[in-house]
Amino acid sequence: MPREGEPRYRAIATDLAAKIRGGFYAPGSALPAQRDLSTSYGVTLMTLRQALRQLSDEGLIVQQPGRGTFVSPPHLAYRLGSLRSLTDDLRDQGFEVRTTVISAALVDDALRLERVREFRGRPSIHQISWVAPPHAAALVDVDFTTTALYTALSTIGVPVVRATETVSPAVLPEPSQVYLREPPNTPVFISTRVTYTLDDTEVVSDRAVILGSAMEIKAERAATALSLTWSGFS
Template sequence: MIADDLSSKIRGGELSPGVALPPQKELSARYGVTLATLRQALQQLEDDGLLSQQPGRGTFVAEPRAAYRLDSLRGFAEDLRAQGHLVTTQILGQTVAQPPAWAAAHFGDADPAVRLERLRLLAGHPAVHQVSWIHGLELAETDLSGVSLYAALAEHGIAVHRAGEALRPGVLDQASATLLRQPLGTPAFHSERVTYGLDDRVLVADRATILGSMMEIRTEREVSGLSMQWVQLG
């Protein structure tokens, strides 16, 4: 009852991110429950990412966080929209150029490719800076501001078959900090994803910087489902 009521108010916008809840004694009296019952409900909401309990300060409505899922083959924006998040994309650049060595190594050649640089905003806040290198020139003139890259490839008869991705923790450098409007050194995830077509030809090689304070990595494991490998760095 308590958790459902507060959850409804948070998700419905009645309680905005950053708003402080009344003291626990006041809340327990309002709901007619013991402090122990109230605290159990508050903990459940914190586990769900809706509240933030800060010792000595109180309980606050949490800023929205999105899950970066590893068990789906979808574009970034598609994945977040499927979770109910408002995602917008700013195209920072779309040109034909020679790919850098790391991307050319995946493509197996140094032919010109489409360089697509995007800034992803989550609920209006910059969350991801992404640079994608697209093999071939089919999408050179395509407007990609309102469509996922995978969908655009499909429209050109290019089917996405699978993707491999490596994620590592890090911090924002000066360029990323400026784009994401965060202090230098803010925690972040660095992603490198390689997308393959039906013939196992590399279609896209991209790198992204994901703001750690707005995203969490989440996956589900099943006996015959997602396979994960832990690799020691350094």
């Protein structure tokens, strides 16, 4: 029951938040349709949407146009400061990551590797990597559904020592829409990374489109270092 003088939408948000935190609505699950919720609480759609907006601002739910309202899944973290792969970082945290290889083929002696990363059945990252010759040919037959690209390079004697990476906000580009199953105006991050070997030769050029509703960027600053991480939702 709402406290005296408390706006109705705020009481609804408090009730829904308690159910989310208590596990009544599981992480990643869909909330009932807005019309059903408004009926069960005995309020108008406008009042219900005010409550949902508050939950969204608190990071408890994610609203996906045309699909519904979902409970925010647990946070993930990707250490941008390391040369490990995103998949390795997430698996170390106990998250199940599924990789689907769209294509892996030689193009002008370079390997073009296209993959989709899924967390708990939700496609979240569309990634295209180019491996420069002469190393590309040795990787054509690698099973990249289970083997990380950096691991494959190390196996053939090509260690990587540094990388430059730029992350920019954008909206979902057309080529990625079919793989991430989201509309054109969906917010995303676009990560472009170039990785180098010990002799400073460029070996991998990588571009990843990452759903903005799946991850966010956080930074931890200390007196002697700056640690950047991806954190977000699966």
